[in-house]
Amino acid sequence: MTEIDVLVLGGGPAGTWAALKAAAAGASVILADKGFCGSSGATAAAGTGIWYVQPEPELRAKAMASREALGGYLADHGWMERVLDETYARVNELAEVGRYPFPVGRDGQQLRTGVQGPEYMKRQRLRVQRAGVSILDHTPAIELLTDAEATVAGARLQRLSDGTHIDIAARAVVLATGGCAFLSKTLGCNVNTGDGALMAVEAGAELSGMEFSNAYAIAPEFTSVTKTAYYSFATFYLSNGEPLAGASSKGGRSAIAQALLREPVYCTLDQADAAQQRAMRLGQANFFLTFDRLGIDPFTDRFPITLLLEGTVRGTGGVRVADHDCSTSIPGLYVAGDVATRELICGGFTGGGSHNAAWAMSSGSWAGSGAANFALRQGNSVDDRRRFGAGTVGLRPTGRPDSGLRSAEVVAAVQGEVLPYDKNYLRHGDRLRPALVTLHELWRQARAGLTGADTSKVRSAAAMTAHARWMYTAALARTESRGMARRQEFPDLDPAQHHRLIIGGLDELWTAPEPAFLTGSRAQLVSA
Missing domain, CATH: 3.50.50.60 (FAD/NAD(P)-binding domain)
Incomplete structure (x- = not known):
C-alpha cells in the first residue's frame, strides 16, 4: 500500500x-x-x-x-x-x-x-x-x-x-x-x-x-456547449415566430422552461452590437464552432435551444x-x-x-x-x-447481489426524475414528493443489490441517486422561494427561513437549519 x-x-x-x-x-x-x-x-x-x-x-x-x-x-x-x-x-x-x-x-x-x-x-x-x-x-x-x-x-x-x-x-x-x-x-x-x-x-x-441544485443552462439544441451569459443578448421565439414573452427578463429561464414543455423554442443573439460580437468570439471560441460548421450565424439566424441541467x-x-x-x-x-x-x-x-x-x-x-x-x-x-473502506452502495450490498440491476438503468431512472423541467426547475411539492418516493425506492434497490464489474460506473450511479434524494429532500424542506430554490406553491421569500439548510444521511435522511444543527436541537429526520 x-x-x-x-x-x-x-x-x-x-x-x-x-x-x-x-x-x-x-x-x-x-x-x-x-x-x-x-x-x-x-x-x-x-x-x-x-x-x-x-x-x-x-x-x-x-x-x-x-x-x-x-x-x-x-x-x-x-x-x-x-x-x-x-x-x-x-x-x-x-x-x-x-x-x-x-x-x-x-x-x-x-x-x-x-x-x-x-x-x-x-x-x-x-x-x-x-x-x-x-x-x-x-x-x-x-x-x-x-x-x-x-x-x-x-x-x-x-x-x-x-x-x-x-x-x-x-x-x-x-x-x-x-x-x-x-x-x-x-x-x-x-x-x-x-x-x-x-x-x-x-x-x-x-x-x-x-x-440550490436546480441550475439549468441554455444551450443550442444541437450541441452541449453552454454559455448562458451570451443569451443576455438574445431574443427568444416560439415555433410560430412570435417572441416568447418574459424570456428576456429576470426569471426568463422559467418562461423558456414552461414553453419547452409545449413546443420548440428558438433564439437569435441579435442584441449584440459589432464590438460585442467580436468580444464574444474571442472570449468563447468553442461556442461558435458548431454554428460555423452548420453555416448558422447566431447573431442573425434563429436556432433551436434547450436547457441542460448543471445541478x-x-x-x-x-x-x-x-x-x-x-x-x-x-x-x-x-x-x-x-x-x-x-x-x-x-x-x-x-x-x-x-x-x-x-x-x-x-x-x-x-x-x-x-x-x-x-x-x-x-x-x-x-x-x-488499520484502514477500513467506508463505501456502501455498489460495494457492500445489504442483500443478495442483483445481476439484473444495472448501473445504466439506475442512471436512466434517476435522470427521469431530475432532468425534466416540470420536476426539478418548475418545482412544486405535488411533483417533488412522488419523484422522491421513486428515488427512495431506487436507493433501496441499489443499496440491497447493485453491483458491477466496472466499480467506478456503479459508484457514479449510486452517487447520482444519493444526490437526487438530498436535492429533493432539501427542496421540500424549504417551503419558500429563495435564490434558485423556487417553489411554485410558495412563491414568496419567508423571513423565518433565513438560514442555511443542512442535510445528511444515506438510508435515512435528515435536515436541520444550520443554527439548530450546531446546537443539536430541532433536527428533522426524514425516513427513506
Missing part, C-alpha cells in the same frame, strides 16, 4: 491548487483524477470569468453586494472577503509564476478577470508536475478509507485501464471531485457525477445548500465546510471546489463562472494547505493504523 501525506482526489482547478499548496507546505502529494488532469472537467472545456477585484474598498464592497439579493442573503461577508483576497493573490501568482498569457488592455495592463480553460489547465498540470506531485490519470476514487476512530486515512481507487483497485494510505485527503450534473451532456461535465459528496457522507460528513456544478450545494481551512466535520477530510458548498460566497444563487472559479482557486489553496498541516502534525505515528 502506497503511503503519503496528502491525497488529492480530482484534477480540475480546485484539485490542482490544492496539490500545489500541499506540496509547497512540505507534504508528499498524489493527485488522482477520473479523467486526464488538465483536459477533463468543466473548466478545461471552456473559458471562464474570475471574481478578480482590485483591493479597493469601494470595488470590493460593490462586488460583494452584487449577488446578495439574488442569493437570498445567505452569503457570508467574511468568507467573501477572504475569497476576494485569496483569488487576487492566486490569479497574480498564475500570471507571474505560472506565466499565464492574460490579454493586455489599451493601458498596457493585463486583464486578469478571465481565463481560457484549456490553457489554464494545461499550465496547472505542468505546475503540479514540477512541484513533485505524482499524478494518477484515469484513476477515479471509489471510496474513502477511515481508521478505527473514523478519521479519513486514504482512499481506494480504480485504474480504468484494467479495472484494478489501488489503496492509497494518506494522512489527509482533499476531495476536489466536482459537483453533479447527472450525465446531462453539459460540456465537460460527464466526470461530474457527485462521487465525492457520496464518499464524504459515507464517512460522516454533512451537506449544505442542496436545495451542483453551477448550483451552490455541496459538502459543508466546517472551518476556514476547508476542513469538514470529519478529521482528515478537506473539500474544495464544486464538491463543497458555495453558499458561503454565493448564497442560494448560482456560482457559475466567476464565483466558482474564484472559489476553486481559494478553497483549493486553503484545503491543500490545511490538509498538509494536518498530515505533517500527525507524522509517522499513524502509519501503522
Whole structure:
C-alpha cells in the first residue's frame, strides 16, 4: 500500500491548487483524477470569468453586494472577503509564476478577470508536475478509507485501464471531485457525477445548500456547449415566430422552461452590437464552432435551444465546510471546489463562472494547505493504523447481489426524475414528493443489490441517486422561494427561513437549519 501525506482526489482547478499548496507546505502529494488532469472537467472545456477585484474598498464592497439579493442573503461577508483576497493573490501568482498569457488592455495592463480553460489547465498540470506531485490519470476514487476512530486515512481507487483497485494510505485527503450534473451532456461535465459528496457522507460528513441544485443552462439544441451569459443578448421565439414573452427578463429561464414543455423554442443573439460580437468570439471560441460548421450565424439566424441541467456544478450545494481551512466535520477530510458548498460566497444563487472559479482557486489553496498541516502534525505515528473502506452502495450490498440491476438503468431512472423541467426547475411539492418516493425506492434497490464489474460506473450511479434524494429532500424542506430554490406553491421569500439548510444521511435522511444543527436541537429526520 502506497503511503503519503496528502491525497488529492480530482484534477480540475480546485484539485490542482490544492496539490500545489500541499506540496509547497512540505507534504508528499498524489493527485488522482477520473479523467486526464488538465483536459477533463468543466473548466478545461471552456473559458471562464474570475471574481478578480482590485483591493479597493469601494470595488470590493460593490462586488460583494452584487449577488446578495439574488442569493437570498445567505452569503457570508467574511468568507467573501477572504475569497476576494485569496483569488487576487492566486490569479497574480498564475500570471507571474505560472506565466499565464492574460490579454493586455489599451493601458498596457493585463486583464486578469478571465481565463481560457484549456490553457489554464494545461499550465496547472505542468505546475503540479514540477512541484513533485505524482499524478494518477484515469484513476477515479471509489471510496474513502477511515481508521478505527473514523478519521479519513486514504482512499481506494480504480485504474480504468484494467479495472484494478489501488489503496492509497494518506494522512489527509482533499476531495476536489466536482459537483453533479447527472450525465446531462453539459460540456465537460460527464466526470461530474457527485462521487465525492457520496464518499464524504459515507464517512460522516454533512451537506449544505442542496436545495440550490436546480441550475439549468441554455444551450443550442444541437450541441452541449453552454454559455448562458451570451443569451443576455438574445431574443427568444416560439415555433410560430412570435417572441416568447418574459424570456428576456429576470426569471426568463422559467418562461423558456414552461414553453419547452409545449413546443420548440428558438433564439437569435441579435442584441449584440459589432464590438460585442467580436468580444464574444474571442472570449468563447468553442461556442461558435458548431454554428460555423452548420453555416448558422447566431447573431442573425434563429436556432433551436434547450436547457441542460448543471445541478451542483453551477448550483451552490455541496459538502459543508466546517472551518476556514476547508476542513469538514470529519478529521482528515478537506473539500474544495464544486464538491463543497458555495453558499458561503454565493448564497442560494448560482456560482457559475466567476464565483466558482474564484472559489476553486481559494478553497483549493486553503484545503491543500490545511490538509498538509494536518498530515505533517500527525507524522509517522499513524502509519501503522488499520484502514477500513467506508463505501456502501455498489460495494457492500445489504442483500443478495442483483445481476439484473444495472448501473445504466439506475442512471436512466434517476435522470427521469431530475432532468425534466416540470420536476426539478418548475418545482412544486405535488411533483417533488412522488419523484422522491421513486428515488427512495431506487436507493433501496441499489443499496440491497447493485453491483458491477466496472466499480467506478456503479459508484457514479449510486452517487447520482444519493444526490437526487438530498436535492429533493432539501427542496421540500424549504417551503419558500429563495435564490434558485423556487417553489411554485410558495412563491414568496419567508423571513423565518433565513438560514442555511443542512442535510445528511444515506438510508435515512435528515435536515436541520444550520443554527439548530450546531446546537443539536430541532433536527428533522426524514425516513427513506
